Amino acid sequence: EARQRKHTVLIKKRALKLGPIPVHFSLGTVLLSCLPRTHSAVLTPSAFQKEMSLTTRKRLVSKKKLNLPQIVQPQDKPETSHHKFSAVYPDHRSLQPFPPEVVFQNYTPGEVYEMPVVLRNRDKVPQQVKVTWESSPYFQLVGPSGMCHKVPPGLSITIHILFTPWQNKDYFHQLLCITEREEFIVPICAVGARAVLDFPDLLDFSECPVKYSSEKTLLVHNLGNRTARYHLSTQSPFSVTPEVGTLGVGDVVQVTVGFQPLQSGDHSASLVVHYDTGENTHTSLHGTAVDVHIRLDRDTVTVGKTYITMSNHTTVRIHNLSGITARFQWKAFDTQEEEDQQYHRLCRQEKDKLSDFLKERRVDTTHREHSALLTRTIQRERARLQGDPMLFNNDIFSLEPKEGEIRPNCSAEINVFFKPQAARVYEQAVYCDISGRETRLPLLLIGEGLGPQLHFSFEELDIGEVFVRAAHSYEAILLNNGPIEAPFRLAPPATAMSSCFAFLPQEGIVAPGRLQAIQISFCPTILGEFKEEFWFHVTESPKPVTLTIRGFVMGLTFHFDVPALHFGDVSFGFPRTLRCSLSNTSLAPMAFNLCIPEDGLGEASICSSLQIFKTTRQSWRKGAQGFMKPREFHISPCRGTIRSLGSQDIEVTLCSNTVREYRLELVVDVDGVGEKVLALTLTARYQRFSCSCSSFLAPPELMAHWDCYRNPCKCPWAKKGQSC
Template sequence: QDYFHCLLCTTEREEFLVPIRAIGARAVLDFPDQLDFSVCPVKYSTQKTLMVRNLGNREACYKISTQSPFSVIPTMGTLGIGDTLQVTVEFHPLQTGDHCASLVVHYGTGENTHTSLHGSAVNVHIKLDRNSVTVENTYISLSNQSTLRIHNNSNVTAHFQWKVFATQEEEEQLKQRFCHRLCEQENAQAGNFLEWSRADTTRGERLSLLSHIFQSERAKVQRDPMLFFDDIFTIKPVEGEIWPNSSAEISVVFRPREARVYKHAVYCDVSGRETRMPLRLIGEGLGPQLHFQFEELDIGKVSVISLHRYEAILVNKGPIEGLFSLIPPTTAVGSCFTFLPQRGIIAPDGLQAISISFRTTIPGEFKE
């Protein structure tokens, strides 16, 4: 504690005051005036450790604070006279450019000291070996894969994640929508509960439990890293680390469900790069390869009313089972044909004989 007093001095001619100040014991932590992180990779944690000693003549009760993208550990505590404390200051910039902040030490006696923090964030040399992956044509129910590499030509260990969205802002917007939906569900369930439990003496506890459940669900949404997931394309590994001056092999597995072309965009979020690196995935799904041994059946001249029988062979030339079914004809002459069987499954490299019966009462030439 500090003390202050004024001493009144009186002479024959005048009076004057002599101020007397007594400064109490103080804690003094020897933080530097400034701390420079120099040039660091963006979206990467760089730490500096300070050994801080209490040079004062009383125990230090302190709190330490700073602003993003800087952080500090510990944030509060006590330190005895002459004792030493290890303080870790971290610089984790999410954007390139210069960053400045102040590290403030708040003493229990009311004084504050300031340390100037400075760091510059840059992109490092990390890249994909290509921005598009085209997987070979793949039959439905089968899978195929292709590979690419992430090259880390920097001196830091890079952590990567494959993401659905191009930016962090899009992820946060989706999380906010999910949380808003959960809030609406919570309010609706709470309203319904209050409606039918007016006489329930335990409804306060039940409402508290309901609130806790939805809080847990919202926290789970906020913790979700939003990694890439898709039923058609699979990326392995979906996250990992790449050592300095090395590369990581990434596999893209393609499992089509329909006979069509699939296109998908994914994004590689990697420490050391401010923006996510896009990758386009392309693959085509192929269906069963069913073919008749001939494309045209010439019936020739036949008598009306009489029954005529023919046979066509349906062959599966693909590596997967082929499911077939008859599309009933809608024309007058087409309804005179009967096909058996009308549906079935043909194994790979297998065949199916299709019996064709024809009987008509309509004379004349036709083509179906």
Template sequence: PPELVFQDFIPHESCEMVLSLINKDEAPQTVKVSMESSPCFQLVCPNEVYRSVPPGTSVDVHVRFTPEKNKNYVHQLLCTTARERIVVPLRAVATRGNLDLPTHLDFQLCVVNCKTQKTLVVCNTGTREARFCLSTEGPFSVVPATGVLGIGNTMEVTVAFYPPRSGEHSGGLLVSYNTGERTALRGDAKDVDIVFSTNCADFGKAFITLSWPMTVTIENRSGITASFQWKRFSSLEEDNMERKRMHDMLTPSKEDWVENLVLELEEEKQDMYEDRIDFLQDQVQKKRAKVLQNPLLFSDDYFTIEPLVGEVGPYSSVEIKVTFLPVKSIQYRAIAYCDISGREIRVPLTIKGQGRGPWAVLSYDTLNLGKILVNTPHVYEVKLINKGPIEAPFDIISGKTNVGKEFKFVPEQGVVAVGEAETIRIFFRANIARQMAERYLFCMTGCPKPERLIIRGCVMEPAFAVSEKDLHYGNISFGFPKTKKFYVTSLNPVSVKFKFRMSEDGSQPSVHSTEQIADNTHPSWTKGPQFQGGPQEFKITPSEGIIHPQARMLVQVTVCSNTVTEYNRLLFLDAVDIRDAVADVVITARCDFPRLRVFPTILWYDKCRLNEPYEKTLSIVNATLLHGCYALLPQERKEGTPVFYSSTKPCGIVPPYTIGKIPLTIKVQALGAQNISPLVAVFGDERHPLVTNLQSIGCLAEIFPDQLPIDYGFIPALHPTPKIVRITYKGAAPIKYRIAIEFRPHCFVIEPSEGVIPPQTVISVTITAILNDTGDFNDNVQLYIEGHGLLSSFPLIAFSLGTTILIDKPFYPLLNLKYQF
């Protein structure tokens, strides 16, 4: 035994008891048994001697007790091994009342969490009346706890075993007289086969405002009736701690006591005395009693269990209904503990669920805009689809960045009915270039996790790559277009409307040399080109249009200057309605006109027949690097102008280091030596025209009749006698003539008397003589040329015969006078 107790001893008589030391280890152990010197207790074996105890065996130690008086004695025996030190109490109890309780009481195997009882018949075998007190500790209990038993009498003592957990349990039943003795209590407890269908009631995601049930089955596979209660706490200790906490909370505070005292004093003043402190204490005691009686069954705001208390019969089952009612979209979790007979510990049932708000999803969660241009409007659509069983009120939270504020959602809030979809239009127009990743939250009432729409993209300035940063034209000729080319590549993700513009340029198109040489009478030859708003000297092809993504476009820039100056201009490329001056090209040029010369400076025509064309070539010499444009200025013809000049090709273009030709035709209008100076204008240098000198001698062309003199011979008087005269003209220009009779024009009729003689022709003129007398008629035929007067005079000879008397009707052969009255 754990202690040696000597009873019913007689003074001066020795008695012995045996103590067994058992080696429960798997290896041999050496034990030393020793005891301090005592006049009453001795070891039968040698003191402080080491003994070897094989595994699983025991060794007996004999202790001799020789009392000197009839009184209680106390001593101890010490057993020492290499690992532990065991103290065995030695007691001697003097004569008294004695209950013959067994030294051991074994309950063997019992059901955990169930009460098992054993009844002992106890007899007082002592020499005196036994006044006793029985006590033990959990999980054991004893009834009665106190009593009086006469000498030789018997009584029933009930010992109960209520194991709270499985496994071996031990304790002691302590009997107290004037001294006490102890009965070892022992019992084994085990769990019976009670099975729960699940230890976790997981509702998963459950829509809020709806009730969601689940069933948990308790199956009793044992032969006992198992009572169960669903508790809030996992053990009895926690129940007691909660009751204590609730108990302490009911203790009135100092303020409550003061308040009641004040009320009591007021009632005393009104002769309505009432002991309010006693009343308060009484109320507190009642509440505390309720707390101690509270079974602390499971309760929760969102989970319910039905039934909370019940029984499960042998080899049967019962269904437990667990209900979940979420109100918010949060995680709900609770643990209910089933305190059931036959199980050591309370069986936990974890109840959890995720409150789920409206289930609405976006048709896509990422909107990739790609590369977009600033200041360009874009419209997109996204659908919010309600896939849940409840309505989905939504509200869109816009981004807080500058770019985020440029997005507009229509509508921004609303309600999506069950099974429906809401189309949301997204309007976007950015005015800042940046890389963006905007997040928008579609918040739904009752749903803590909003739907997210991420809008990614790169807002970029319109970008173009130009193959040439500078266009150097060098020296350009006045009025001569010069073209240079470069390429523009669009680096934009979308088609862009573009437009080119010059930093400085006029509004009216400049005059090209090809246009200028079309008319030598234009005032620009003498006054220079005239413009309102200045000349537009730069032409860009194409000047505007649409360029597609990654397209490569050929651009031609033509400069046609009408200003003698140096150019340092910028050609800007604008993205229409997006950004101006996205790219630029520097244009440099120097405009001038060539210094032309005429050759020869004196052009000699020698003798020229009047009004006949004579042509010679005037050379325009260009000894410069520039193209030249020239024109023979038209002649201002006035009355008395001696020489007319003209050209079939008055204007022309002379390339560098070449000679231009002007075919110059003159018509001399006056006889004698003539001198005239025509002007040749150079386009761009209207103030300094080129001057040449035309010299000629005017003379008449040969014109004569085919016969001289014009002889009629003998002709009758008063009878018309025609004579055809052929006049030969060898001139190169037509001339106007007039023929007249110098002395007696009434005797001659000339047909035609005037007209135009074509060049190099012979005309016939009929001169009819009607002589009014007889005799010799001599006269002159005068030939007049318009503008020059009398050119020549031809003699005319005729001789008239016969009579000058004539009748209008002939007498022969018959003169018929007809009837006369």
């Protein structure tokens, strides 16, 4: 560093005299250019070892490429020279030094070494060259510094440099040459002690299984004369351990180079040895990744039918017919790319959950402490996800073991467990990520879950012909033939007819191997043929248990014991009663209602007994007729219920208050069946009273006399000499 500072001061002084220095000039480049290919792109270990073994003279002889020196400052020739013509182009050097850089190597401290530098004039005119030299305790210039030499065209001059090292280390100096056209520097350096590690130039792994770590171990010697402090680096799929080390002169270290390709095909990279002295050597690494003979014994595994809440299992085998120990893992994703996408998706979800949680707690994430806490939490969660191998994990299917190793020419038995949660068919794809195979081996898992095996002892119940409003009872048996409990529940009725059925119990649990009696009650209210399907939902079963009930609902059958009621001739105000019987021939009770639609709607008709003392026609007519047609019929009872296969006596009384012929109907209304479902004919004829002796109609006043009604021969008219 002290020497570089001195050279920097020197160049600054030259710049004050000669003008600005070009921006491409670099003191470090000038001083370090003579080192053994420090920045070379490719320097093999053997080439570096050979180069470090050369003496100064052998190195000079082996120099094949002649590099031109770097111009420090160009000169304006018309102002500094009387020669107007030149053989070289303005951007070319007129003076060629050889060697372009002076390198002393493999020297012994205390001895003196000499190196000649030849300056040849490439121009067609003489060149005046001035050689300047800064004093140094290690380097000396033979002849006075600053001497000017005139070099004829095509000829050269020789300058001798002496080097006296004190230690076996690196030394740097420079020779400044000034001509009429340019000013350039000849770097001078001495390469001190170097560590030389005997890595091979090429390390070929040949064919290796893909996704398998192949290793080669190297015994590396330090052939140099200095302790090696080095750093090793390479690129994927190659690796090296240890990456950093220190090795004394003549010592040996063991270095392991690994090759673990993730894709089949050819792979190559460089193993770079970085020395602390600045040199880098490159060892070419080559390898070919291939698939080896590793396979599953089948690509589809079907587990037997399994009841829910229970488990079943089968096996699948992995056959390793190769010569490597294969490590396998069961994964849920087909490729590593899908797995990486899932990892990033989980990271985003965890970050969003944490952010939402902080927002709910109204935490200010812009605050420095809260922001740092959020960042640390996210980093911890990300580290946890990175450490997760993302093995296959499923509640329905599981594999044991999920990961492991298979020795060469051996097989591994994998247990596949199936535990269904619903009665359906399950399909799940899993992938075996195994050493020796580039792509993951797919395996399709198939299993069918079975629900409770519940069914009725019969699928259809035909109840035949039943009467409306009649209550019927039936029994159905639910059987559980499965090994698990069967919880059931009746679905609500969906039709009007199905609502006429009642089931008891409507829900329950049938134990394995047991039965449950279901009581069915049916009271129909709708006539006609029916077919109803009832569903009993069974927990964890895809299909309900069905029971079909069919039948025909008939109306009630009933009749009167007489075809009609004939009252015959009736007199005004004299009631007459006839009797009949209404029989219910059905098996259901019948609620009836009797009425005569054509009867009057006014007050009840007036019986003659109520008018026995009334003799005026006006009072009779007013009391009997009123303002609305009277009700002349009375039915007892007019409503009621007849039990099944029973009968009811009916009395119908006619008290005529109108002069007419009667032909009416007694109609029967049945609750739940209809109105006017049956009719009984009623007939009558009004007849006035008369005296047989005189053969004329008796006046209406006569009808008011009870004695005449009871005994017509004793009526007042007969006492007057008239026959009754």
